[in-house]
Structure formats: structure tokens, C-alpha cells
Amino acid sequence: MLAPPRCLQSESLIRDAFQLTVKVLALRVLPQQVGSVTKQFAANLFNQPRLRNVSTSAATKLVLLNQSFQSPQDLPTPLLDWAQREQCDTCEYELQLGYDYWQADDILGAILPTELPPPTSFETVGHIAHMNLRDEYLPYRHLIGQVILDKARKITTVVNKLDSIDTTFRFFKMEVLAGTDDMLAEVKESGCRFQFDFSKVYWNSRLHTEHDRLVQRFQPGDYICDVFGGVGPFALPAAKRGCYVYANDLNPESFKWLQANIRTNKLDRQIKPFNLDGRAFIREAFDQLRQQGRVGQEPTAPASVVPDADQRPFYTFQHVVMNLPATAIEFLDAFKGIFYGFEDTIREHKIAMPFIHVHCFTKCDEPEKDLFERISSTINHELTTETPNAVAHFVRKVAPNKDMYCVTFQLPEAVAFAR
Numbered sequence: 001m002l003a004p005p006r007c008l009q010s011e012s013l014i015r016d017a018f019q020l021t022v023k024v025l026a027l028r029v030l031p032q033q034v035g036s037v038t039k040q041f042a043a044n045l046f047n048q049p050r051l052r053n054v055s056t057s058a059a060t061k062l063v064l065l066n067q068s069f070q071s072p073q074d075l076p077t078p079l080l081d082w083a084q085r086e087q088c089d090t091c092e093y094e095l096q097l098g099y100d101y102w103q104a105d106d107i108l109g110a111i112l113p114t115e116l117p118p119p120t121s122f123e124t125v126g127h128i129a130h131m132n133l134r135d136e137y138l139p140y141r142h143l144i145g146q147v148i149l150d151k152a153r154k155i156t157t158v159v160n161k162l163d164s165i166d167t168t169f170r171f172f173k174m175e176v177l178a179g180t181d182d183m184l185a186e187v188k189e190s191g192c193r194f195q196f197d198f199s200k201v202y203w204n205s206r207l208h209t210e211h212d213r214l215v216q217r218f219q220p221g222d223y224i225c226d227v228f229g230g231v232g233p234f235a236l237p238a239a240k241r242g243c244y245v246y247a248n249d250l251n252p253e254s255f256k257w258l259q260a261n262i263r264t265n266k267l268d269r270q271i272k273p274f275n276l277d278g279r280a281f282i283r284e285a286f287d288q289l290r291q292q293g294r295v296g297q298e299p300t301a302p303a304s305v306v307p308d309a310d311q312r313p314f315y316t317f318q319h320v321v322m323n324l325p326a327t328a329i330e331f332l333d334a335f336k337g338i339f340y341g342f343e344d345t346i347r348e349h350k351i352a353m354p355f356i357h358v359h360c361f362t363k364c365d366e367p368e369k370d371l372f373e374r375i376s377s378t379i380n381h382e383l384t385t386e387t388p389n390a391v392a393h394f395v396r397k398v399a400p401n402k403d404m405y406c407v408t409f410q411l412p413e414a415v416a417f418a419r
Contacts, residue, residue, distance in 0.1 A: 004102050009111040013146045015099040025069045026062040026093040043080050104151040123205050125183035129158045145177025174199050174346040190237035191383040198251040210395050218243050225285050225317040227278050228324040231257040239270040248281040249272035282334040289315045314345050322358040332378045353411040379415050
């Protein structure tokens with residue numbers, strides 16, 4: 001495998017330092033012979049990524065051979081016999097490779113100390129490449145950013161997440177490593193268009209699969225309570241699916257962009273946005289939906305996001321999404337007594353308890369046991385892996401000893417009806 005010359009750098013990127021001359025043995029053939037030799041002797045060809053095995057030279061073509069062949073005597077006997085039979089001779093051929101040929105990991109491997117593997121992993125958020133560099137890479141961060149900017153298609157801004165985090169609104173501060181200081185991102189996901197200021201809200205493109213997984217559980221006409229909704233990665237696809245969503249986020253910037261995204265995607269009649277603390281929102285959302293859907297009271301769409309033709313004896317949510325892994329479990333106490341006083345109505349009409357989908361982190365060797373114990377402690381009701389409709393779904397590994405899960409369980413009546 002070809003590699004650029006090693007050139008340790010720590011400040012500005014010197015692109016001319018990665019020139020490489022490659023000398024190979026070539027077989028001079030007629031155009032009509034190219035197909036035969038490349039098919040019969042494919043394993044003996046140059047075979048390097050992003051480079052052709054055949055080069056033109058006047059009226060003939062040059063078939064480039066494997067670098068291990070230094071002279072005609074090194075060629076395997078079948079290839080030599082073919083060349084003699086077809087009256088083809090060999091020659092030396094030079095390729096000039098420069099910075100544009102090499103990929104990001106090639107360049108980073110050449111400029112960083114050998115003990116540092118090339119850090120080419122990043123999250124793409126619209127035109128932004130979002131990196132999370134470890135401390136040992138920080139002296140080289142601007143070089144790394146410039147290489148990523150050069151090599152990643154459609155990337156115009158490269159940022160690195162800093163250690164400091166806003167403890168109230170849970171977004172990380174960013175440092176621009178290369179490119180333009182433009183944090184206004186546009187992302188298309190699940191058939192929806194999202195816009196937001198990436199420096200002021202939380203967005204994780206790696207959760208796309210998790211967003212889709214949960215939304216696929218929802219049925220058209222379901223009512224969804226999205227407690228930590230951000231800019232709408234759950235709410236908008238759910239609404240597109242035909243659900244009615246109460247979506248909330250405490251961060252004013254997230255709330256602003258949630259409202260904008262609702263308008264952009266023309267989902268005003270299906271999503272009602274809130275800007276409240278999580279506990280306050282849970283109470284408010286359940287109360288509003290219940291009151292606006294009472295029998296005999298005309299629902300008021302779009303403000304209530306209750307469809308005009310939908311008349312039920314008791315309105316409540318079918319699903320509650322709680323995507324704040326660091327602290328979401330702590331907010332489960334808001335469901336204690338959420339249906340207190342409505343026990344008879346719920347039981348008379350056989351109204352099912354909502355499913356709670358709570359995202360959480362765990363560092364334990366027995367993650368499911370840890371998560372169910374923490375949830376049970378918060379709601380003061382025992383849940384285990386044996387509880388019907390309760391399951392812990394692995395989402396992703398966020399660090400070597402830290403995993404993200406989504407625990408789904410049906411709200412126990414004992415909790416919902418508690419005083």
C-alpha cells in the first residue's frame with residue numbers, strides 16, 4: 001500500500017511536502033490487447049486505490065504492473081509467456097502523486113507522531129464536521145482540522161467539542177479548527193428538514209437510527225409527549241407519520257428552532273411546542289390534552305393539536321419520549337399521580353397506560369439491572385427485565401466504559417394513580 005512521505009508538522013499545513021514519485025514496471029500493449037492482459041493477470045497489476053492500471057502512451061497503452069516486479073525477470077512465467085507471444089515489451093513508468101491523491105488518514109498518519117493513530121472520525125452536521133479530539137491531539141488540532149476540511153466533501157467548517165458544557169441547556173461549546181465560523185446548519189433526516197445553530201443546541205446525527213426505531217413504533221393518530229425534544233428529531237418524523245405531538249425543550253434556542261422547523265415542514269397542526277422544565281411540561285401536557293379532549297368539549301385545533309373529528313372519552317398520550325440520557329431518569333417522578341382522580345374513567349373505557357421511552361447512560365457491567373433499579377427507585381415501583389412490556393434497548397457505546405440505552409416500559413397504574 002502506498003503512503004506519503006512522513007513529514008512531522010505542528011503549525012501550518014505544508015501541502016507540497018507530500019509529493020511522491022512511484023516507479024513501476026509497465027507492459028506496453030496495443031489497445032486491443034488491454035482486455036486480455038488485465039483479465040488474465042489481474043492479480044499481477046498495479047492495483048492501487050484511486051489509480052488506474054492502464055495508462056496511455058502515444059498509439060500504445062501501458063499496463064502498470066505490481067510494484068514487487070523490479071525487472072522483466074521478476075514477472076511470473078505465464079505473464080512472460082503471454083508477453084513474448086503477443087510481442088509486447090516492458091518499460092519503466094513513473095507516477096507523480098501529490099497532496100490531492102492522499103486521503104485524510106494518509107496525511108494525518110504522515111504528520112502526526114507515530115504513537116497517535118489518525119483521528120479521522122467525525123460527526124457530519126450539514127456542512128459542519130464535528131470532532132471530539134482527545135487531549136493528546138490538541139497541539140495538532142488546527143492541522144487536523146485543515147486536513148479534514150480539505151478531504152471531506154461538502155464540509156466547510158470543522159469544529160472540536162470543548163470540555164466545558166452548559167449545565168442547564170446541555171450543549172457543548174465549540175472551537176472552530178478550520179474553515180468558516182458558520183454554525184447555522186441544515187440537516188435532512190427522516191424526510192424532514194432541520195435548521196439550527198449547532199453552537200447553541202444539542203444535535204447528534206449518530207442517533208438517526210434510534211430516532212427512526214422509536215418513531216416506527218408509533219401509529220398514525222397516536223399522541224406523543226416529547227419531553228426533551230430539542231429541535232425536533234423525534235417530534236417532526238412522528239408528526240410526518242400522522243401522530244400528534246406535544247414537544248418541549250427548556251433551552252430557548254432549541255425552542256426557537258423547534259418552532260422554525262415545525263413551520264418549515266408545515267406541521268403546525270400536528271405539533272404543539274413548549275419551553276418548560278421537563279417536570280412542569282409533563283404535568284402541563286397531560287393536563288392540557290386531557291382537558292381539551294373531554295367529552296362534550298369541542299377540541300380547538302390547531303393550538304391543541306387534537307384533530308376536530310377525534311372524540312374520545314379520555315385523551316392521553318400513547319408514548320412519552322425522554323431523550324436526555326444524563327438525567328432523564330430523575331424526571332420520572334413527575335408521573336406519580338399523573339392520573340390521580342381519573343381511575344374510574346380510565347378503567348371503564350379500558351384506556352391503556354402510556355409507554356415511557358427513557359434514554360439513559362450506564363457504566364455498569366450489568367447494565368439492564370442497573371437501569372431498572374434506578375428507574376424503580378425513582379418511581380417507587382419495582383420494574384425488572386421480567387416486567388411485561390419492559391425492555392432495555394442498547395443504543396450505542398459513547399465511551400469505552402459508558403453505554404447509552406433506551407428503557408421502554410408501560411407506566412404502571414400504581415404509579416399513575418398514586419396520591
